[in-house]
Structure formats: C-alpha cells, structure tokens
Amino acid sequence: MTSVPAIGFEYRPSRGFERALACVTVLAAVAVWLSGMPWWGCLPVSFALGAALALACRRWRGGAPRAAMWAADGHWMLRQAASEDVAASLLSFRTGPACLWLRLQPASRPPVSLLLAPDNSDADLRRRLRMRLAATRTEEPVAAP
Incomplete structure (x- = not known):
C-alpha cells in the first residue's frame, strides 16, 4: 500500500x-x-x-503495553510501562462487530494480546485498523498448490 x-x-x-x-x-x-x-x-x-x-x-x-503504533511500513512498536519501545510483529487478529483482538509478538518477550473494545478505544480507531488489516490480508501472496 x-x-x-x-x-x-x-x-x-x-x-x-x-x-x-x-x-x-x-x-x-x-x-x-x-x-x-x-x-x-x-x-x-x-x-x-x-x-x-x-x-x-x-x-x-x-502485561499490557501502554501504547501501540502501526507504522506506514507495516512494523509494530509497543511502548511498555517503563517507557521502553519494543518492536513487534502481528501474529494474528480477530474482528467482531464492536471489538478487535490483536495478538502481537514483541522481540524476545512473550506474545501480547490487545483487545480493542468500545470501553477502551473509539470506533474510528477500530474502523481504521480493520480497513488496514483487511488490506494487508489481501496483499499477502497466495501460495500456489
């Protein structure tokens, strides 16, 4: 993209x-x-x-990070409690009618799950994340059988 x-x-x-x-x-x-x-x-x-x-x-x-950022180049950054930025990769995601569940793998740490629900995030953020996740899913190359 x-x-x-x-x-x-x-x-x-x-x-x-x-x-x-x-x-x-x-x-x-x-x-x-x-x-x-x-x-x-x-x-x-x-x-x-x-x-x-x-x-x-x-x-x-x-274990939850304080902030997260999905950069334009597709890399994730998580800000931990000690104001330490850690690079992460997206393992999986699930979308629901009002929720978005992200599973991220920080470098040399256990996986982190982020649940974005109506009580901890706004609808516009969840909509933008859903749109970008859908676009990245379609950009992945399909393996030939």
Missing part, C-alpha cells in the same frame, strides 16, 4: 472483558454449589475459582 499513514493509540485493558470474566467465574461457582457436592468440597473449589480470576485479571492488566 502506498502512502498509508501510521496508526498510533494509547492502550488500557478493557474493563468490560474483566467484568465478563468475573460473571463467568461467578456462574462457574454457582454451578459447583448446585452440583450436589458437599459444602466442604464446594468451598475450596470456589476459593480456587476466585484465585484464578484474580491471577487472570492481574496478568491481563500487568
């Missing part, structure tokens, strides 16, 4: 995703209590579910 502008945005983890995760955890705990298991068996399972929720939310918030 020629003359494609860079797309940069500040990122904060989606609170809606954390709320949905908490609702699923509560439903799982209710299912355990309704399963017919004795109360002394349900109690530790419920505590384990709560601990798993707390760890998942901490990991979701802690």
Whole structure:
C-alpha cells in the first residue's frame, strides 16, 4: 500500500472483558454449589475459582503495553510501562462487530494480546485498523498448490 499513514493509540485493558470474566467465574461457582457436592468440597473449589480470576485479571492488566503504533511500513512498536519501545510483529487478529483482538509478538518477550473494545478505544480507531488489516490480508501472496 502506498502512502498509508501510521496508526498510533494509547492502550488500557478493557474493563468490560474483566467484568465478563468475573460473571463467568461467578456462574462457574454457582454451578459447583448446585452440583450436589458437599459444602466442604464446594468451598475450596470456589476459593480456587476466585484465585484464578484474580491471577487472570492481574496478568491481563500487568502485561499490557501502554501504547501501540502501526507504522506506514507495516512494523509494530509497543511502548511498555517503563517507557521502553519494543518492536513487534502481528501474529494474528480477530474482528467482531464492536471489538478487535490483536495478538502481537514483541522481540524476545512473550506474545501480547490487545483487545480493542468500545470501553477502551473509539470506533474510528477500530474502523481504521480493520480497513488496514483487511488490506494487508489481501496483499499477502497466495501460495500456489
């Protein structure tokens, strides 16, 4: 693509995703209590579910970059919490009606997932990213069988 502008945005983890995760955890705990298991068996399972929720939310918030930029040449840059810029490559992406999920691989670090939802990004940013992702998908060469 020629003359494609860079797309940069500040990122904060989606609170809606954390709320949905908490609702699923509560439903799982209710299912355990309704399963017919004795109360002394349900109690530790419920505590384990709560601990798993707390760890998942901490990991979701802690590993997220503070900002991201998709340069005109197709390279990604992530700004980490310590104001350190790290080059990254796009591993995969998923689009939904109101959300966009990006999976990026920073250099010498574990992969990072960015969920862009209505509560943490504006519609124009998600639209521009969707359009550019669709254009890059069509530009990839198709392997001959």
